[in-house]
Amino acid sequence: MKRYNKIIFKGLFLAGLIGLFSSCEDFLTRDKPNASTDDDFWKTQQECESALGTCKLWLRGDWGGDEIGMVFQDGASDNVYFTGNFDVRIQQLGNGSLVPPADNNNPGPWEYQFYTWNQCYRKIRNCCRLLDNIDNAYFTNESERDRMKAEAKVWRAWYHIRLLNWYGRNDGIPYVDKALLPSEIYMARTPVNECLDRINAELDEVINSEALPFIWDEGRRDRMSRSIALTLKMDVNLQFKRYDIAKAAAWELIKSGEFELYYSTATDNNPGKNYRDLFTYVGKQNKERILYKGGGSSGIFSRCMSGSFGGQGVMNVLKSFIDTYETIDGQTIQSLSTSEREAYEKDPYHGVRDPRLNVSVFVPGDNTGLSNYTFSPFNPDCGDYIGRNDGIRSGYMVKKFMTEDDRGNNGQGSLDFVIYRYAEVLLDYVECLVETGDWDDPKVKEYIDAIRVRSGMPKMDQTVYNSEEKVRELYRRERRVELCFEGKRYDDIRRWGIGNDVMNGPIYGAWNPDTQSFIKLEERRCTFPKFDSWPIPQKEDTSNPNISQPTGW
Secondary structure, eight states: OHHHHHHGGGOHHHHHHGGGSOOOOHHHHTOSTTOOOTTTSSOBHHHHHHHHHTTOOOOBSSOOSSSOBTTGGGGGTTTEEEOOTTOHHHHHHHHTOOOOOSSOSSOOTTSHHHHHHHHHHHHHHHHHHHHHHGGGSBOSOHHHHHHHHHHHHHHHHHHHHHHHHHHOTTTOBOOOOSOOOGGGOSOOOBOHHHHHHHHHHHHHHHHTSSSSOSSOOGGGTTSOOHHHHHHHHHHHHHHTTOHHHHHHHHHHHHHTOOOOOOOOOOOSOOTTHHHHHHTSGGGSSOTTEEEEETTTTTTHHHHHSOGGGTOOOOEEEOHHHHTTSOBTTSOOGGGSOHHHHHHHHHOTTSSOBOHHHHHHEEOTTOOOSSTTOOOOTTOTTSTTOTTSTTSOTTSOEEOTTOOGGGTTSTTOOOOOEEEEEHHHHHHHHHHHHHHTTOTTOHHHHHHHHHHHHHTTOOOOOTTTSOSHHHHHHHHHHHHHHHTTTTTOHHHHHHHHTOHHHHSEEEEEEEEETTTTEEEEEEEEEOOTTGGGSOOOOTHHHHHOTTOOOOTTO
């Protein structure tokens, strides 16, 4: 709206908050889905349902404009070198060259580090507006009013979680839970612990009520539920090391019996088929999914695959990630002799590896996964070639999510993207046990074994993993492998405080037989705690005297 656009001269934060103000000005009272005024709107159940729709914004696996692509977020980690020109800031986050824009107060959606700040506060505004006005509407069924209120509260918590995780990990964020007056717009950051307390309180109100079902039926899984509220509570408290709270939330999900690890019905002899099919159309509907975006993986094929498929080749998998996979008998390659380790580094299939490697990554010479295709990154005549802009510069290409069904459909597939799944709940619970001193709790082995056996790996060897330090090493490795390219590694690096170790120095790809060396891609210089959070646009400082850049910026 033109009048609304005139208001956003104060910067992204004010642009996000200004719609929350209680005011009689036209730009504030015409923010309903049909642009009517408050006097005309908020009258019926249908109008409130329409307003609730403006509160929703699920994350996607691929690039969706409004929000970060979860798959691409691995480009800001030690798993992937990202080369997409549609969001160069992912690469800049990964190598440490990112700077906050000095003048860009209206960034495009591809500049998600800055756009998301604005977008989340806009969505919080929508939630607050609904909650402020829904009691004025006529409902034939009061349970529907309660349901909409509960959904809006979970959505509001969701956006605060994203803001806190991305912009305020050490400093907090302005926490907004009401329509603000003009005198209240210059908000300071709410401290981290207070933000967490308020998020937990909002989620607990929903979890402890009957306003939402634990799980919706398949046709309504895009609605918030009590299980999603529990999952969000688990995740945000894990990220900020409130392990007891995260553990309790994870346990509620586990003991509910509503979720389980997926096992494929495919009859082929690939030992990794259970893991493989979880991310394809074969396993599209399963009980492992807790929260997913319908069709949220539609563009992953065209973005990640090389020029051989008309793709862009933006996800270049790194050597350090490949080296994480164990051998089929459960040994790390780092535990092998120098000659054996070097052989595995040059040829990942020097021996049989964890089956998840074969179904997650194309390595040079790989002819599995897609029919009539062999991955050839060192062939100058091939679309995979490391020297092409749309080639795979690291020599390792993402295979996870890539299906024959999406081949040649130009990003128009319908594959869902799973944001949270049950395997993550089990791994979260294990981490909580280990980090609260219960590393030898039987549940640690039980849940790690469940994930490993499902993927075709042997159970946890307790003669090797016989101390807190060794079990920590194992569960961290399992997280990196099991949750690869799902947007989790970036958070793990920050939570575990390992960024200065794994996000600095040269990064490498595959062994190049022509140069007889590993492909060197770039030098990274990420300093932490600076890169624990994203910067906000510089004009936020000058527009609002009560807010400043996160620590280090």
